[in-house]
């Protein structure tokens with residue numbers, strides 16, 4: 059896991075702000091694995107092959123079959139339409155299917171390998187409403203204590219949410235830097251609600267509800283945005299956008315300060 063020491067988790071937030079001595083906070087990882095989606099844009103390829111609503115299809119597995127275990131999908135990068143268009147609902151009766159379960163397994167593997175603290179299915183080229191998130195003691199140990207407190211960041215176990223629906227639970231917001239595995243190498247300040255409620259279905263098809271605060275609420279908002287075809291750059295404070303190596307530089311004059319509003 060040498061990458062963990064170089065990188066920072068973050069699909070959602072850079073929370074990530076893993077500080078190494080002089081901040082390469084999270085140098086992006088170069089993709090190491092070939093895509094399970096044959097050629098060209100993963101999303102477009104996926105659509106070309108499975109444009110019938112992404113329902114379970116025997117062909118799906120006969121095409122990718124066991125290769126998918128050995129070769130993880132690549133993380134789709136900004137610019138691919140799958141990241142900029144709304145994802146579709148997963149039919150409830152399909153959640154237990156081998157195809158959907160495989161997608162979830164792939165998402166978990168991809169997120170942990172990156173490493174990141176959240177991932178949405180469109181980020182592996184699958185335009186379906188599935189998000190996962192996880193924050194660990196280890197990831198958190200890389201961040202300074204005062205930052206963790208300001209961000210209200212705590213470890214939590216893996217969450218898989220199918221067809222999530224989010225509601226804010228208060229109007230309180232906070233501004234912090236975020237990054238995204240699909241926008242490698244950059245960060246920007248994004249204002250997010252401090253308390254949200256997310257309902258949806260677990261990977262077993264049962265209803266679940268998550269009442270989240272602080273950093274977990276931020277990750278949930280970031281991942282749910284992916285399902286609406288939104289990246290953090292669509293919501294950022296524009297003048298705070300920066301290369302990761304400049305993360306510690308001061309905010310430009312006139313930008314809102316980080317923290318709870």
Ligand SMILES: [Zn+2]
Pocket residue numbers: 069070237238239240280284
């Ligand atoms: Zn993201």
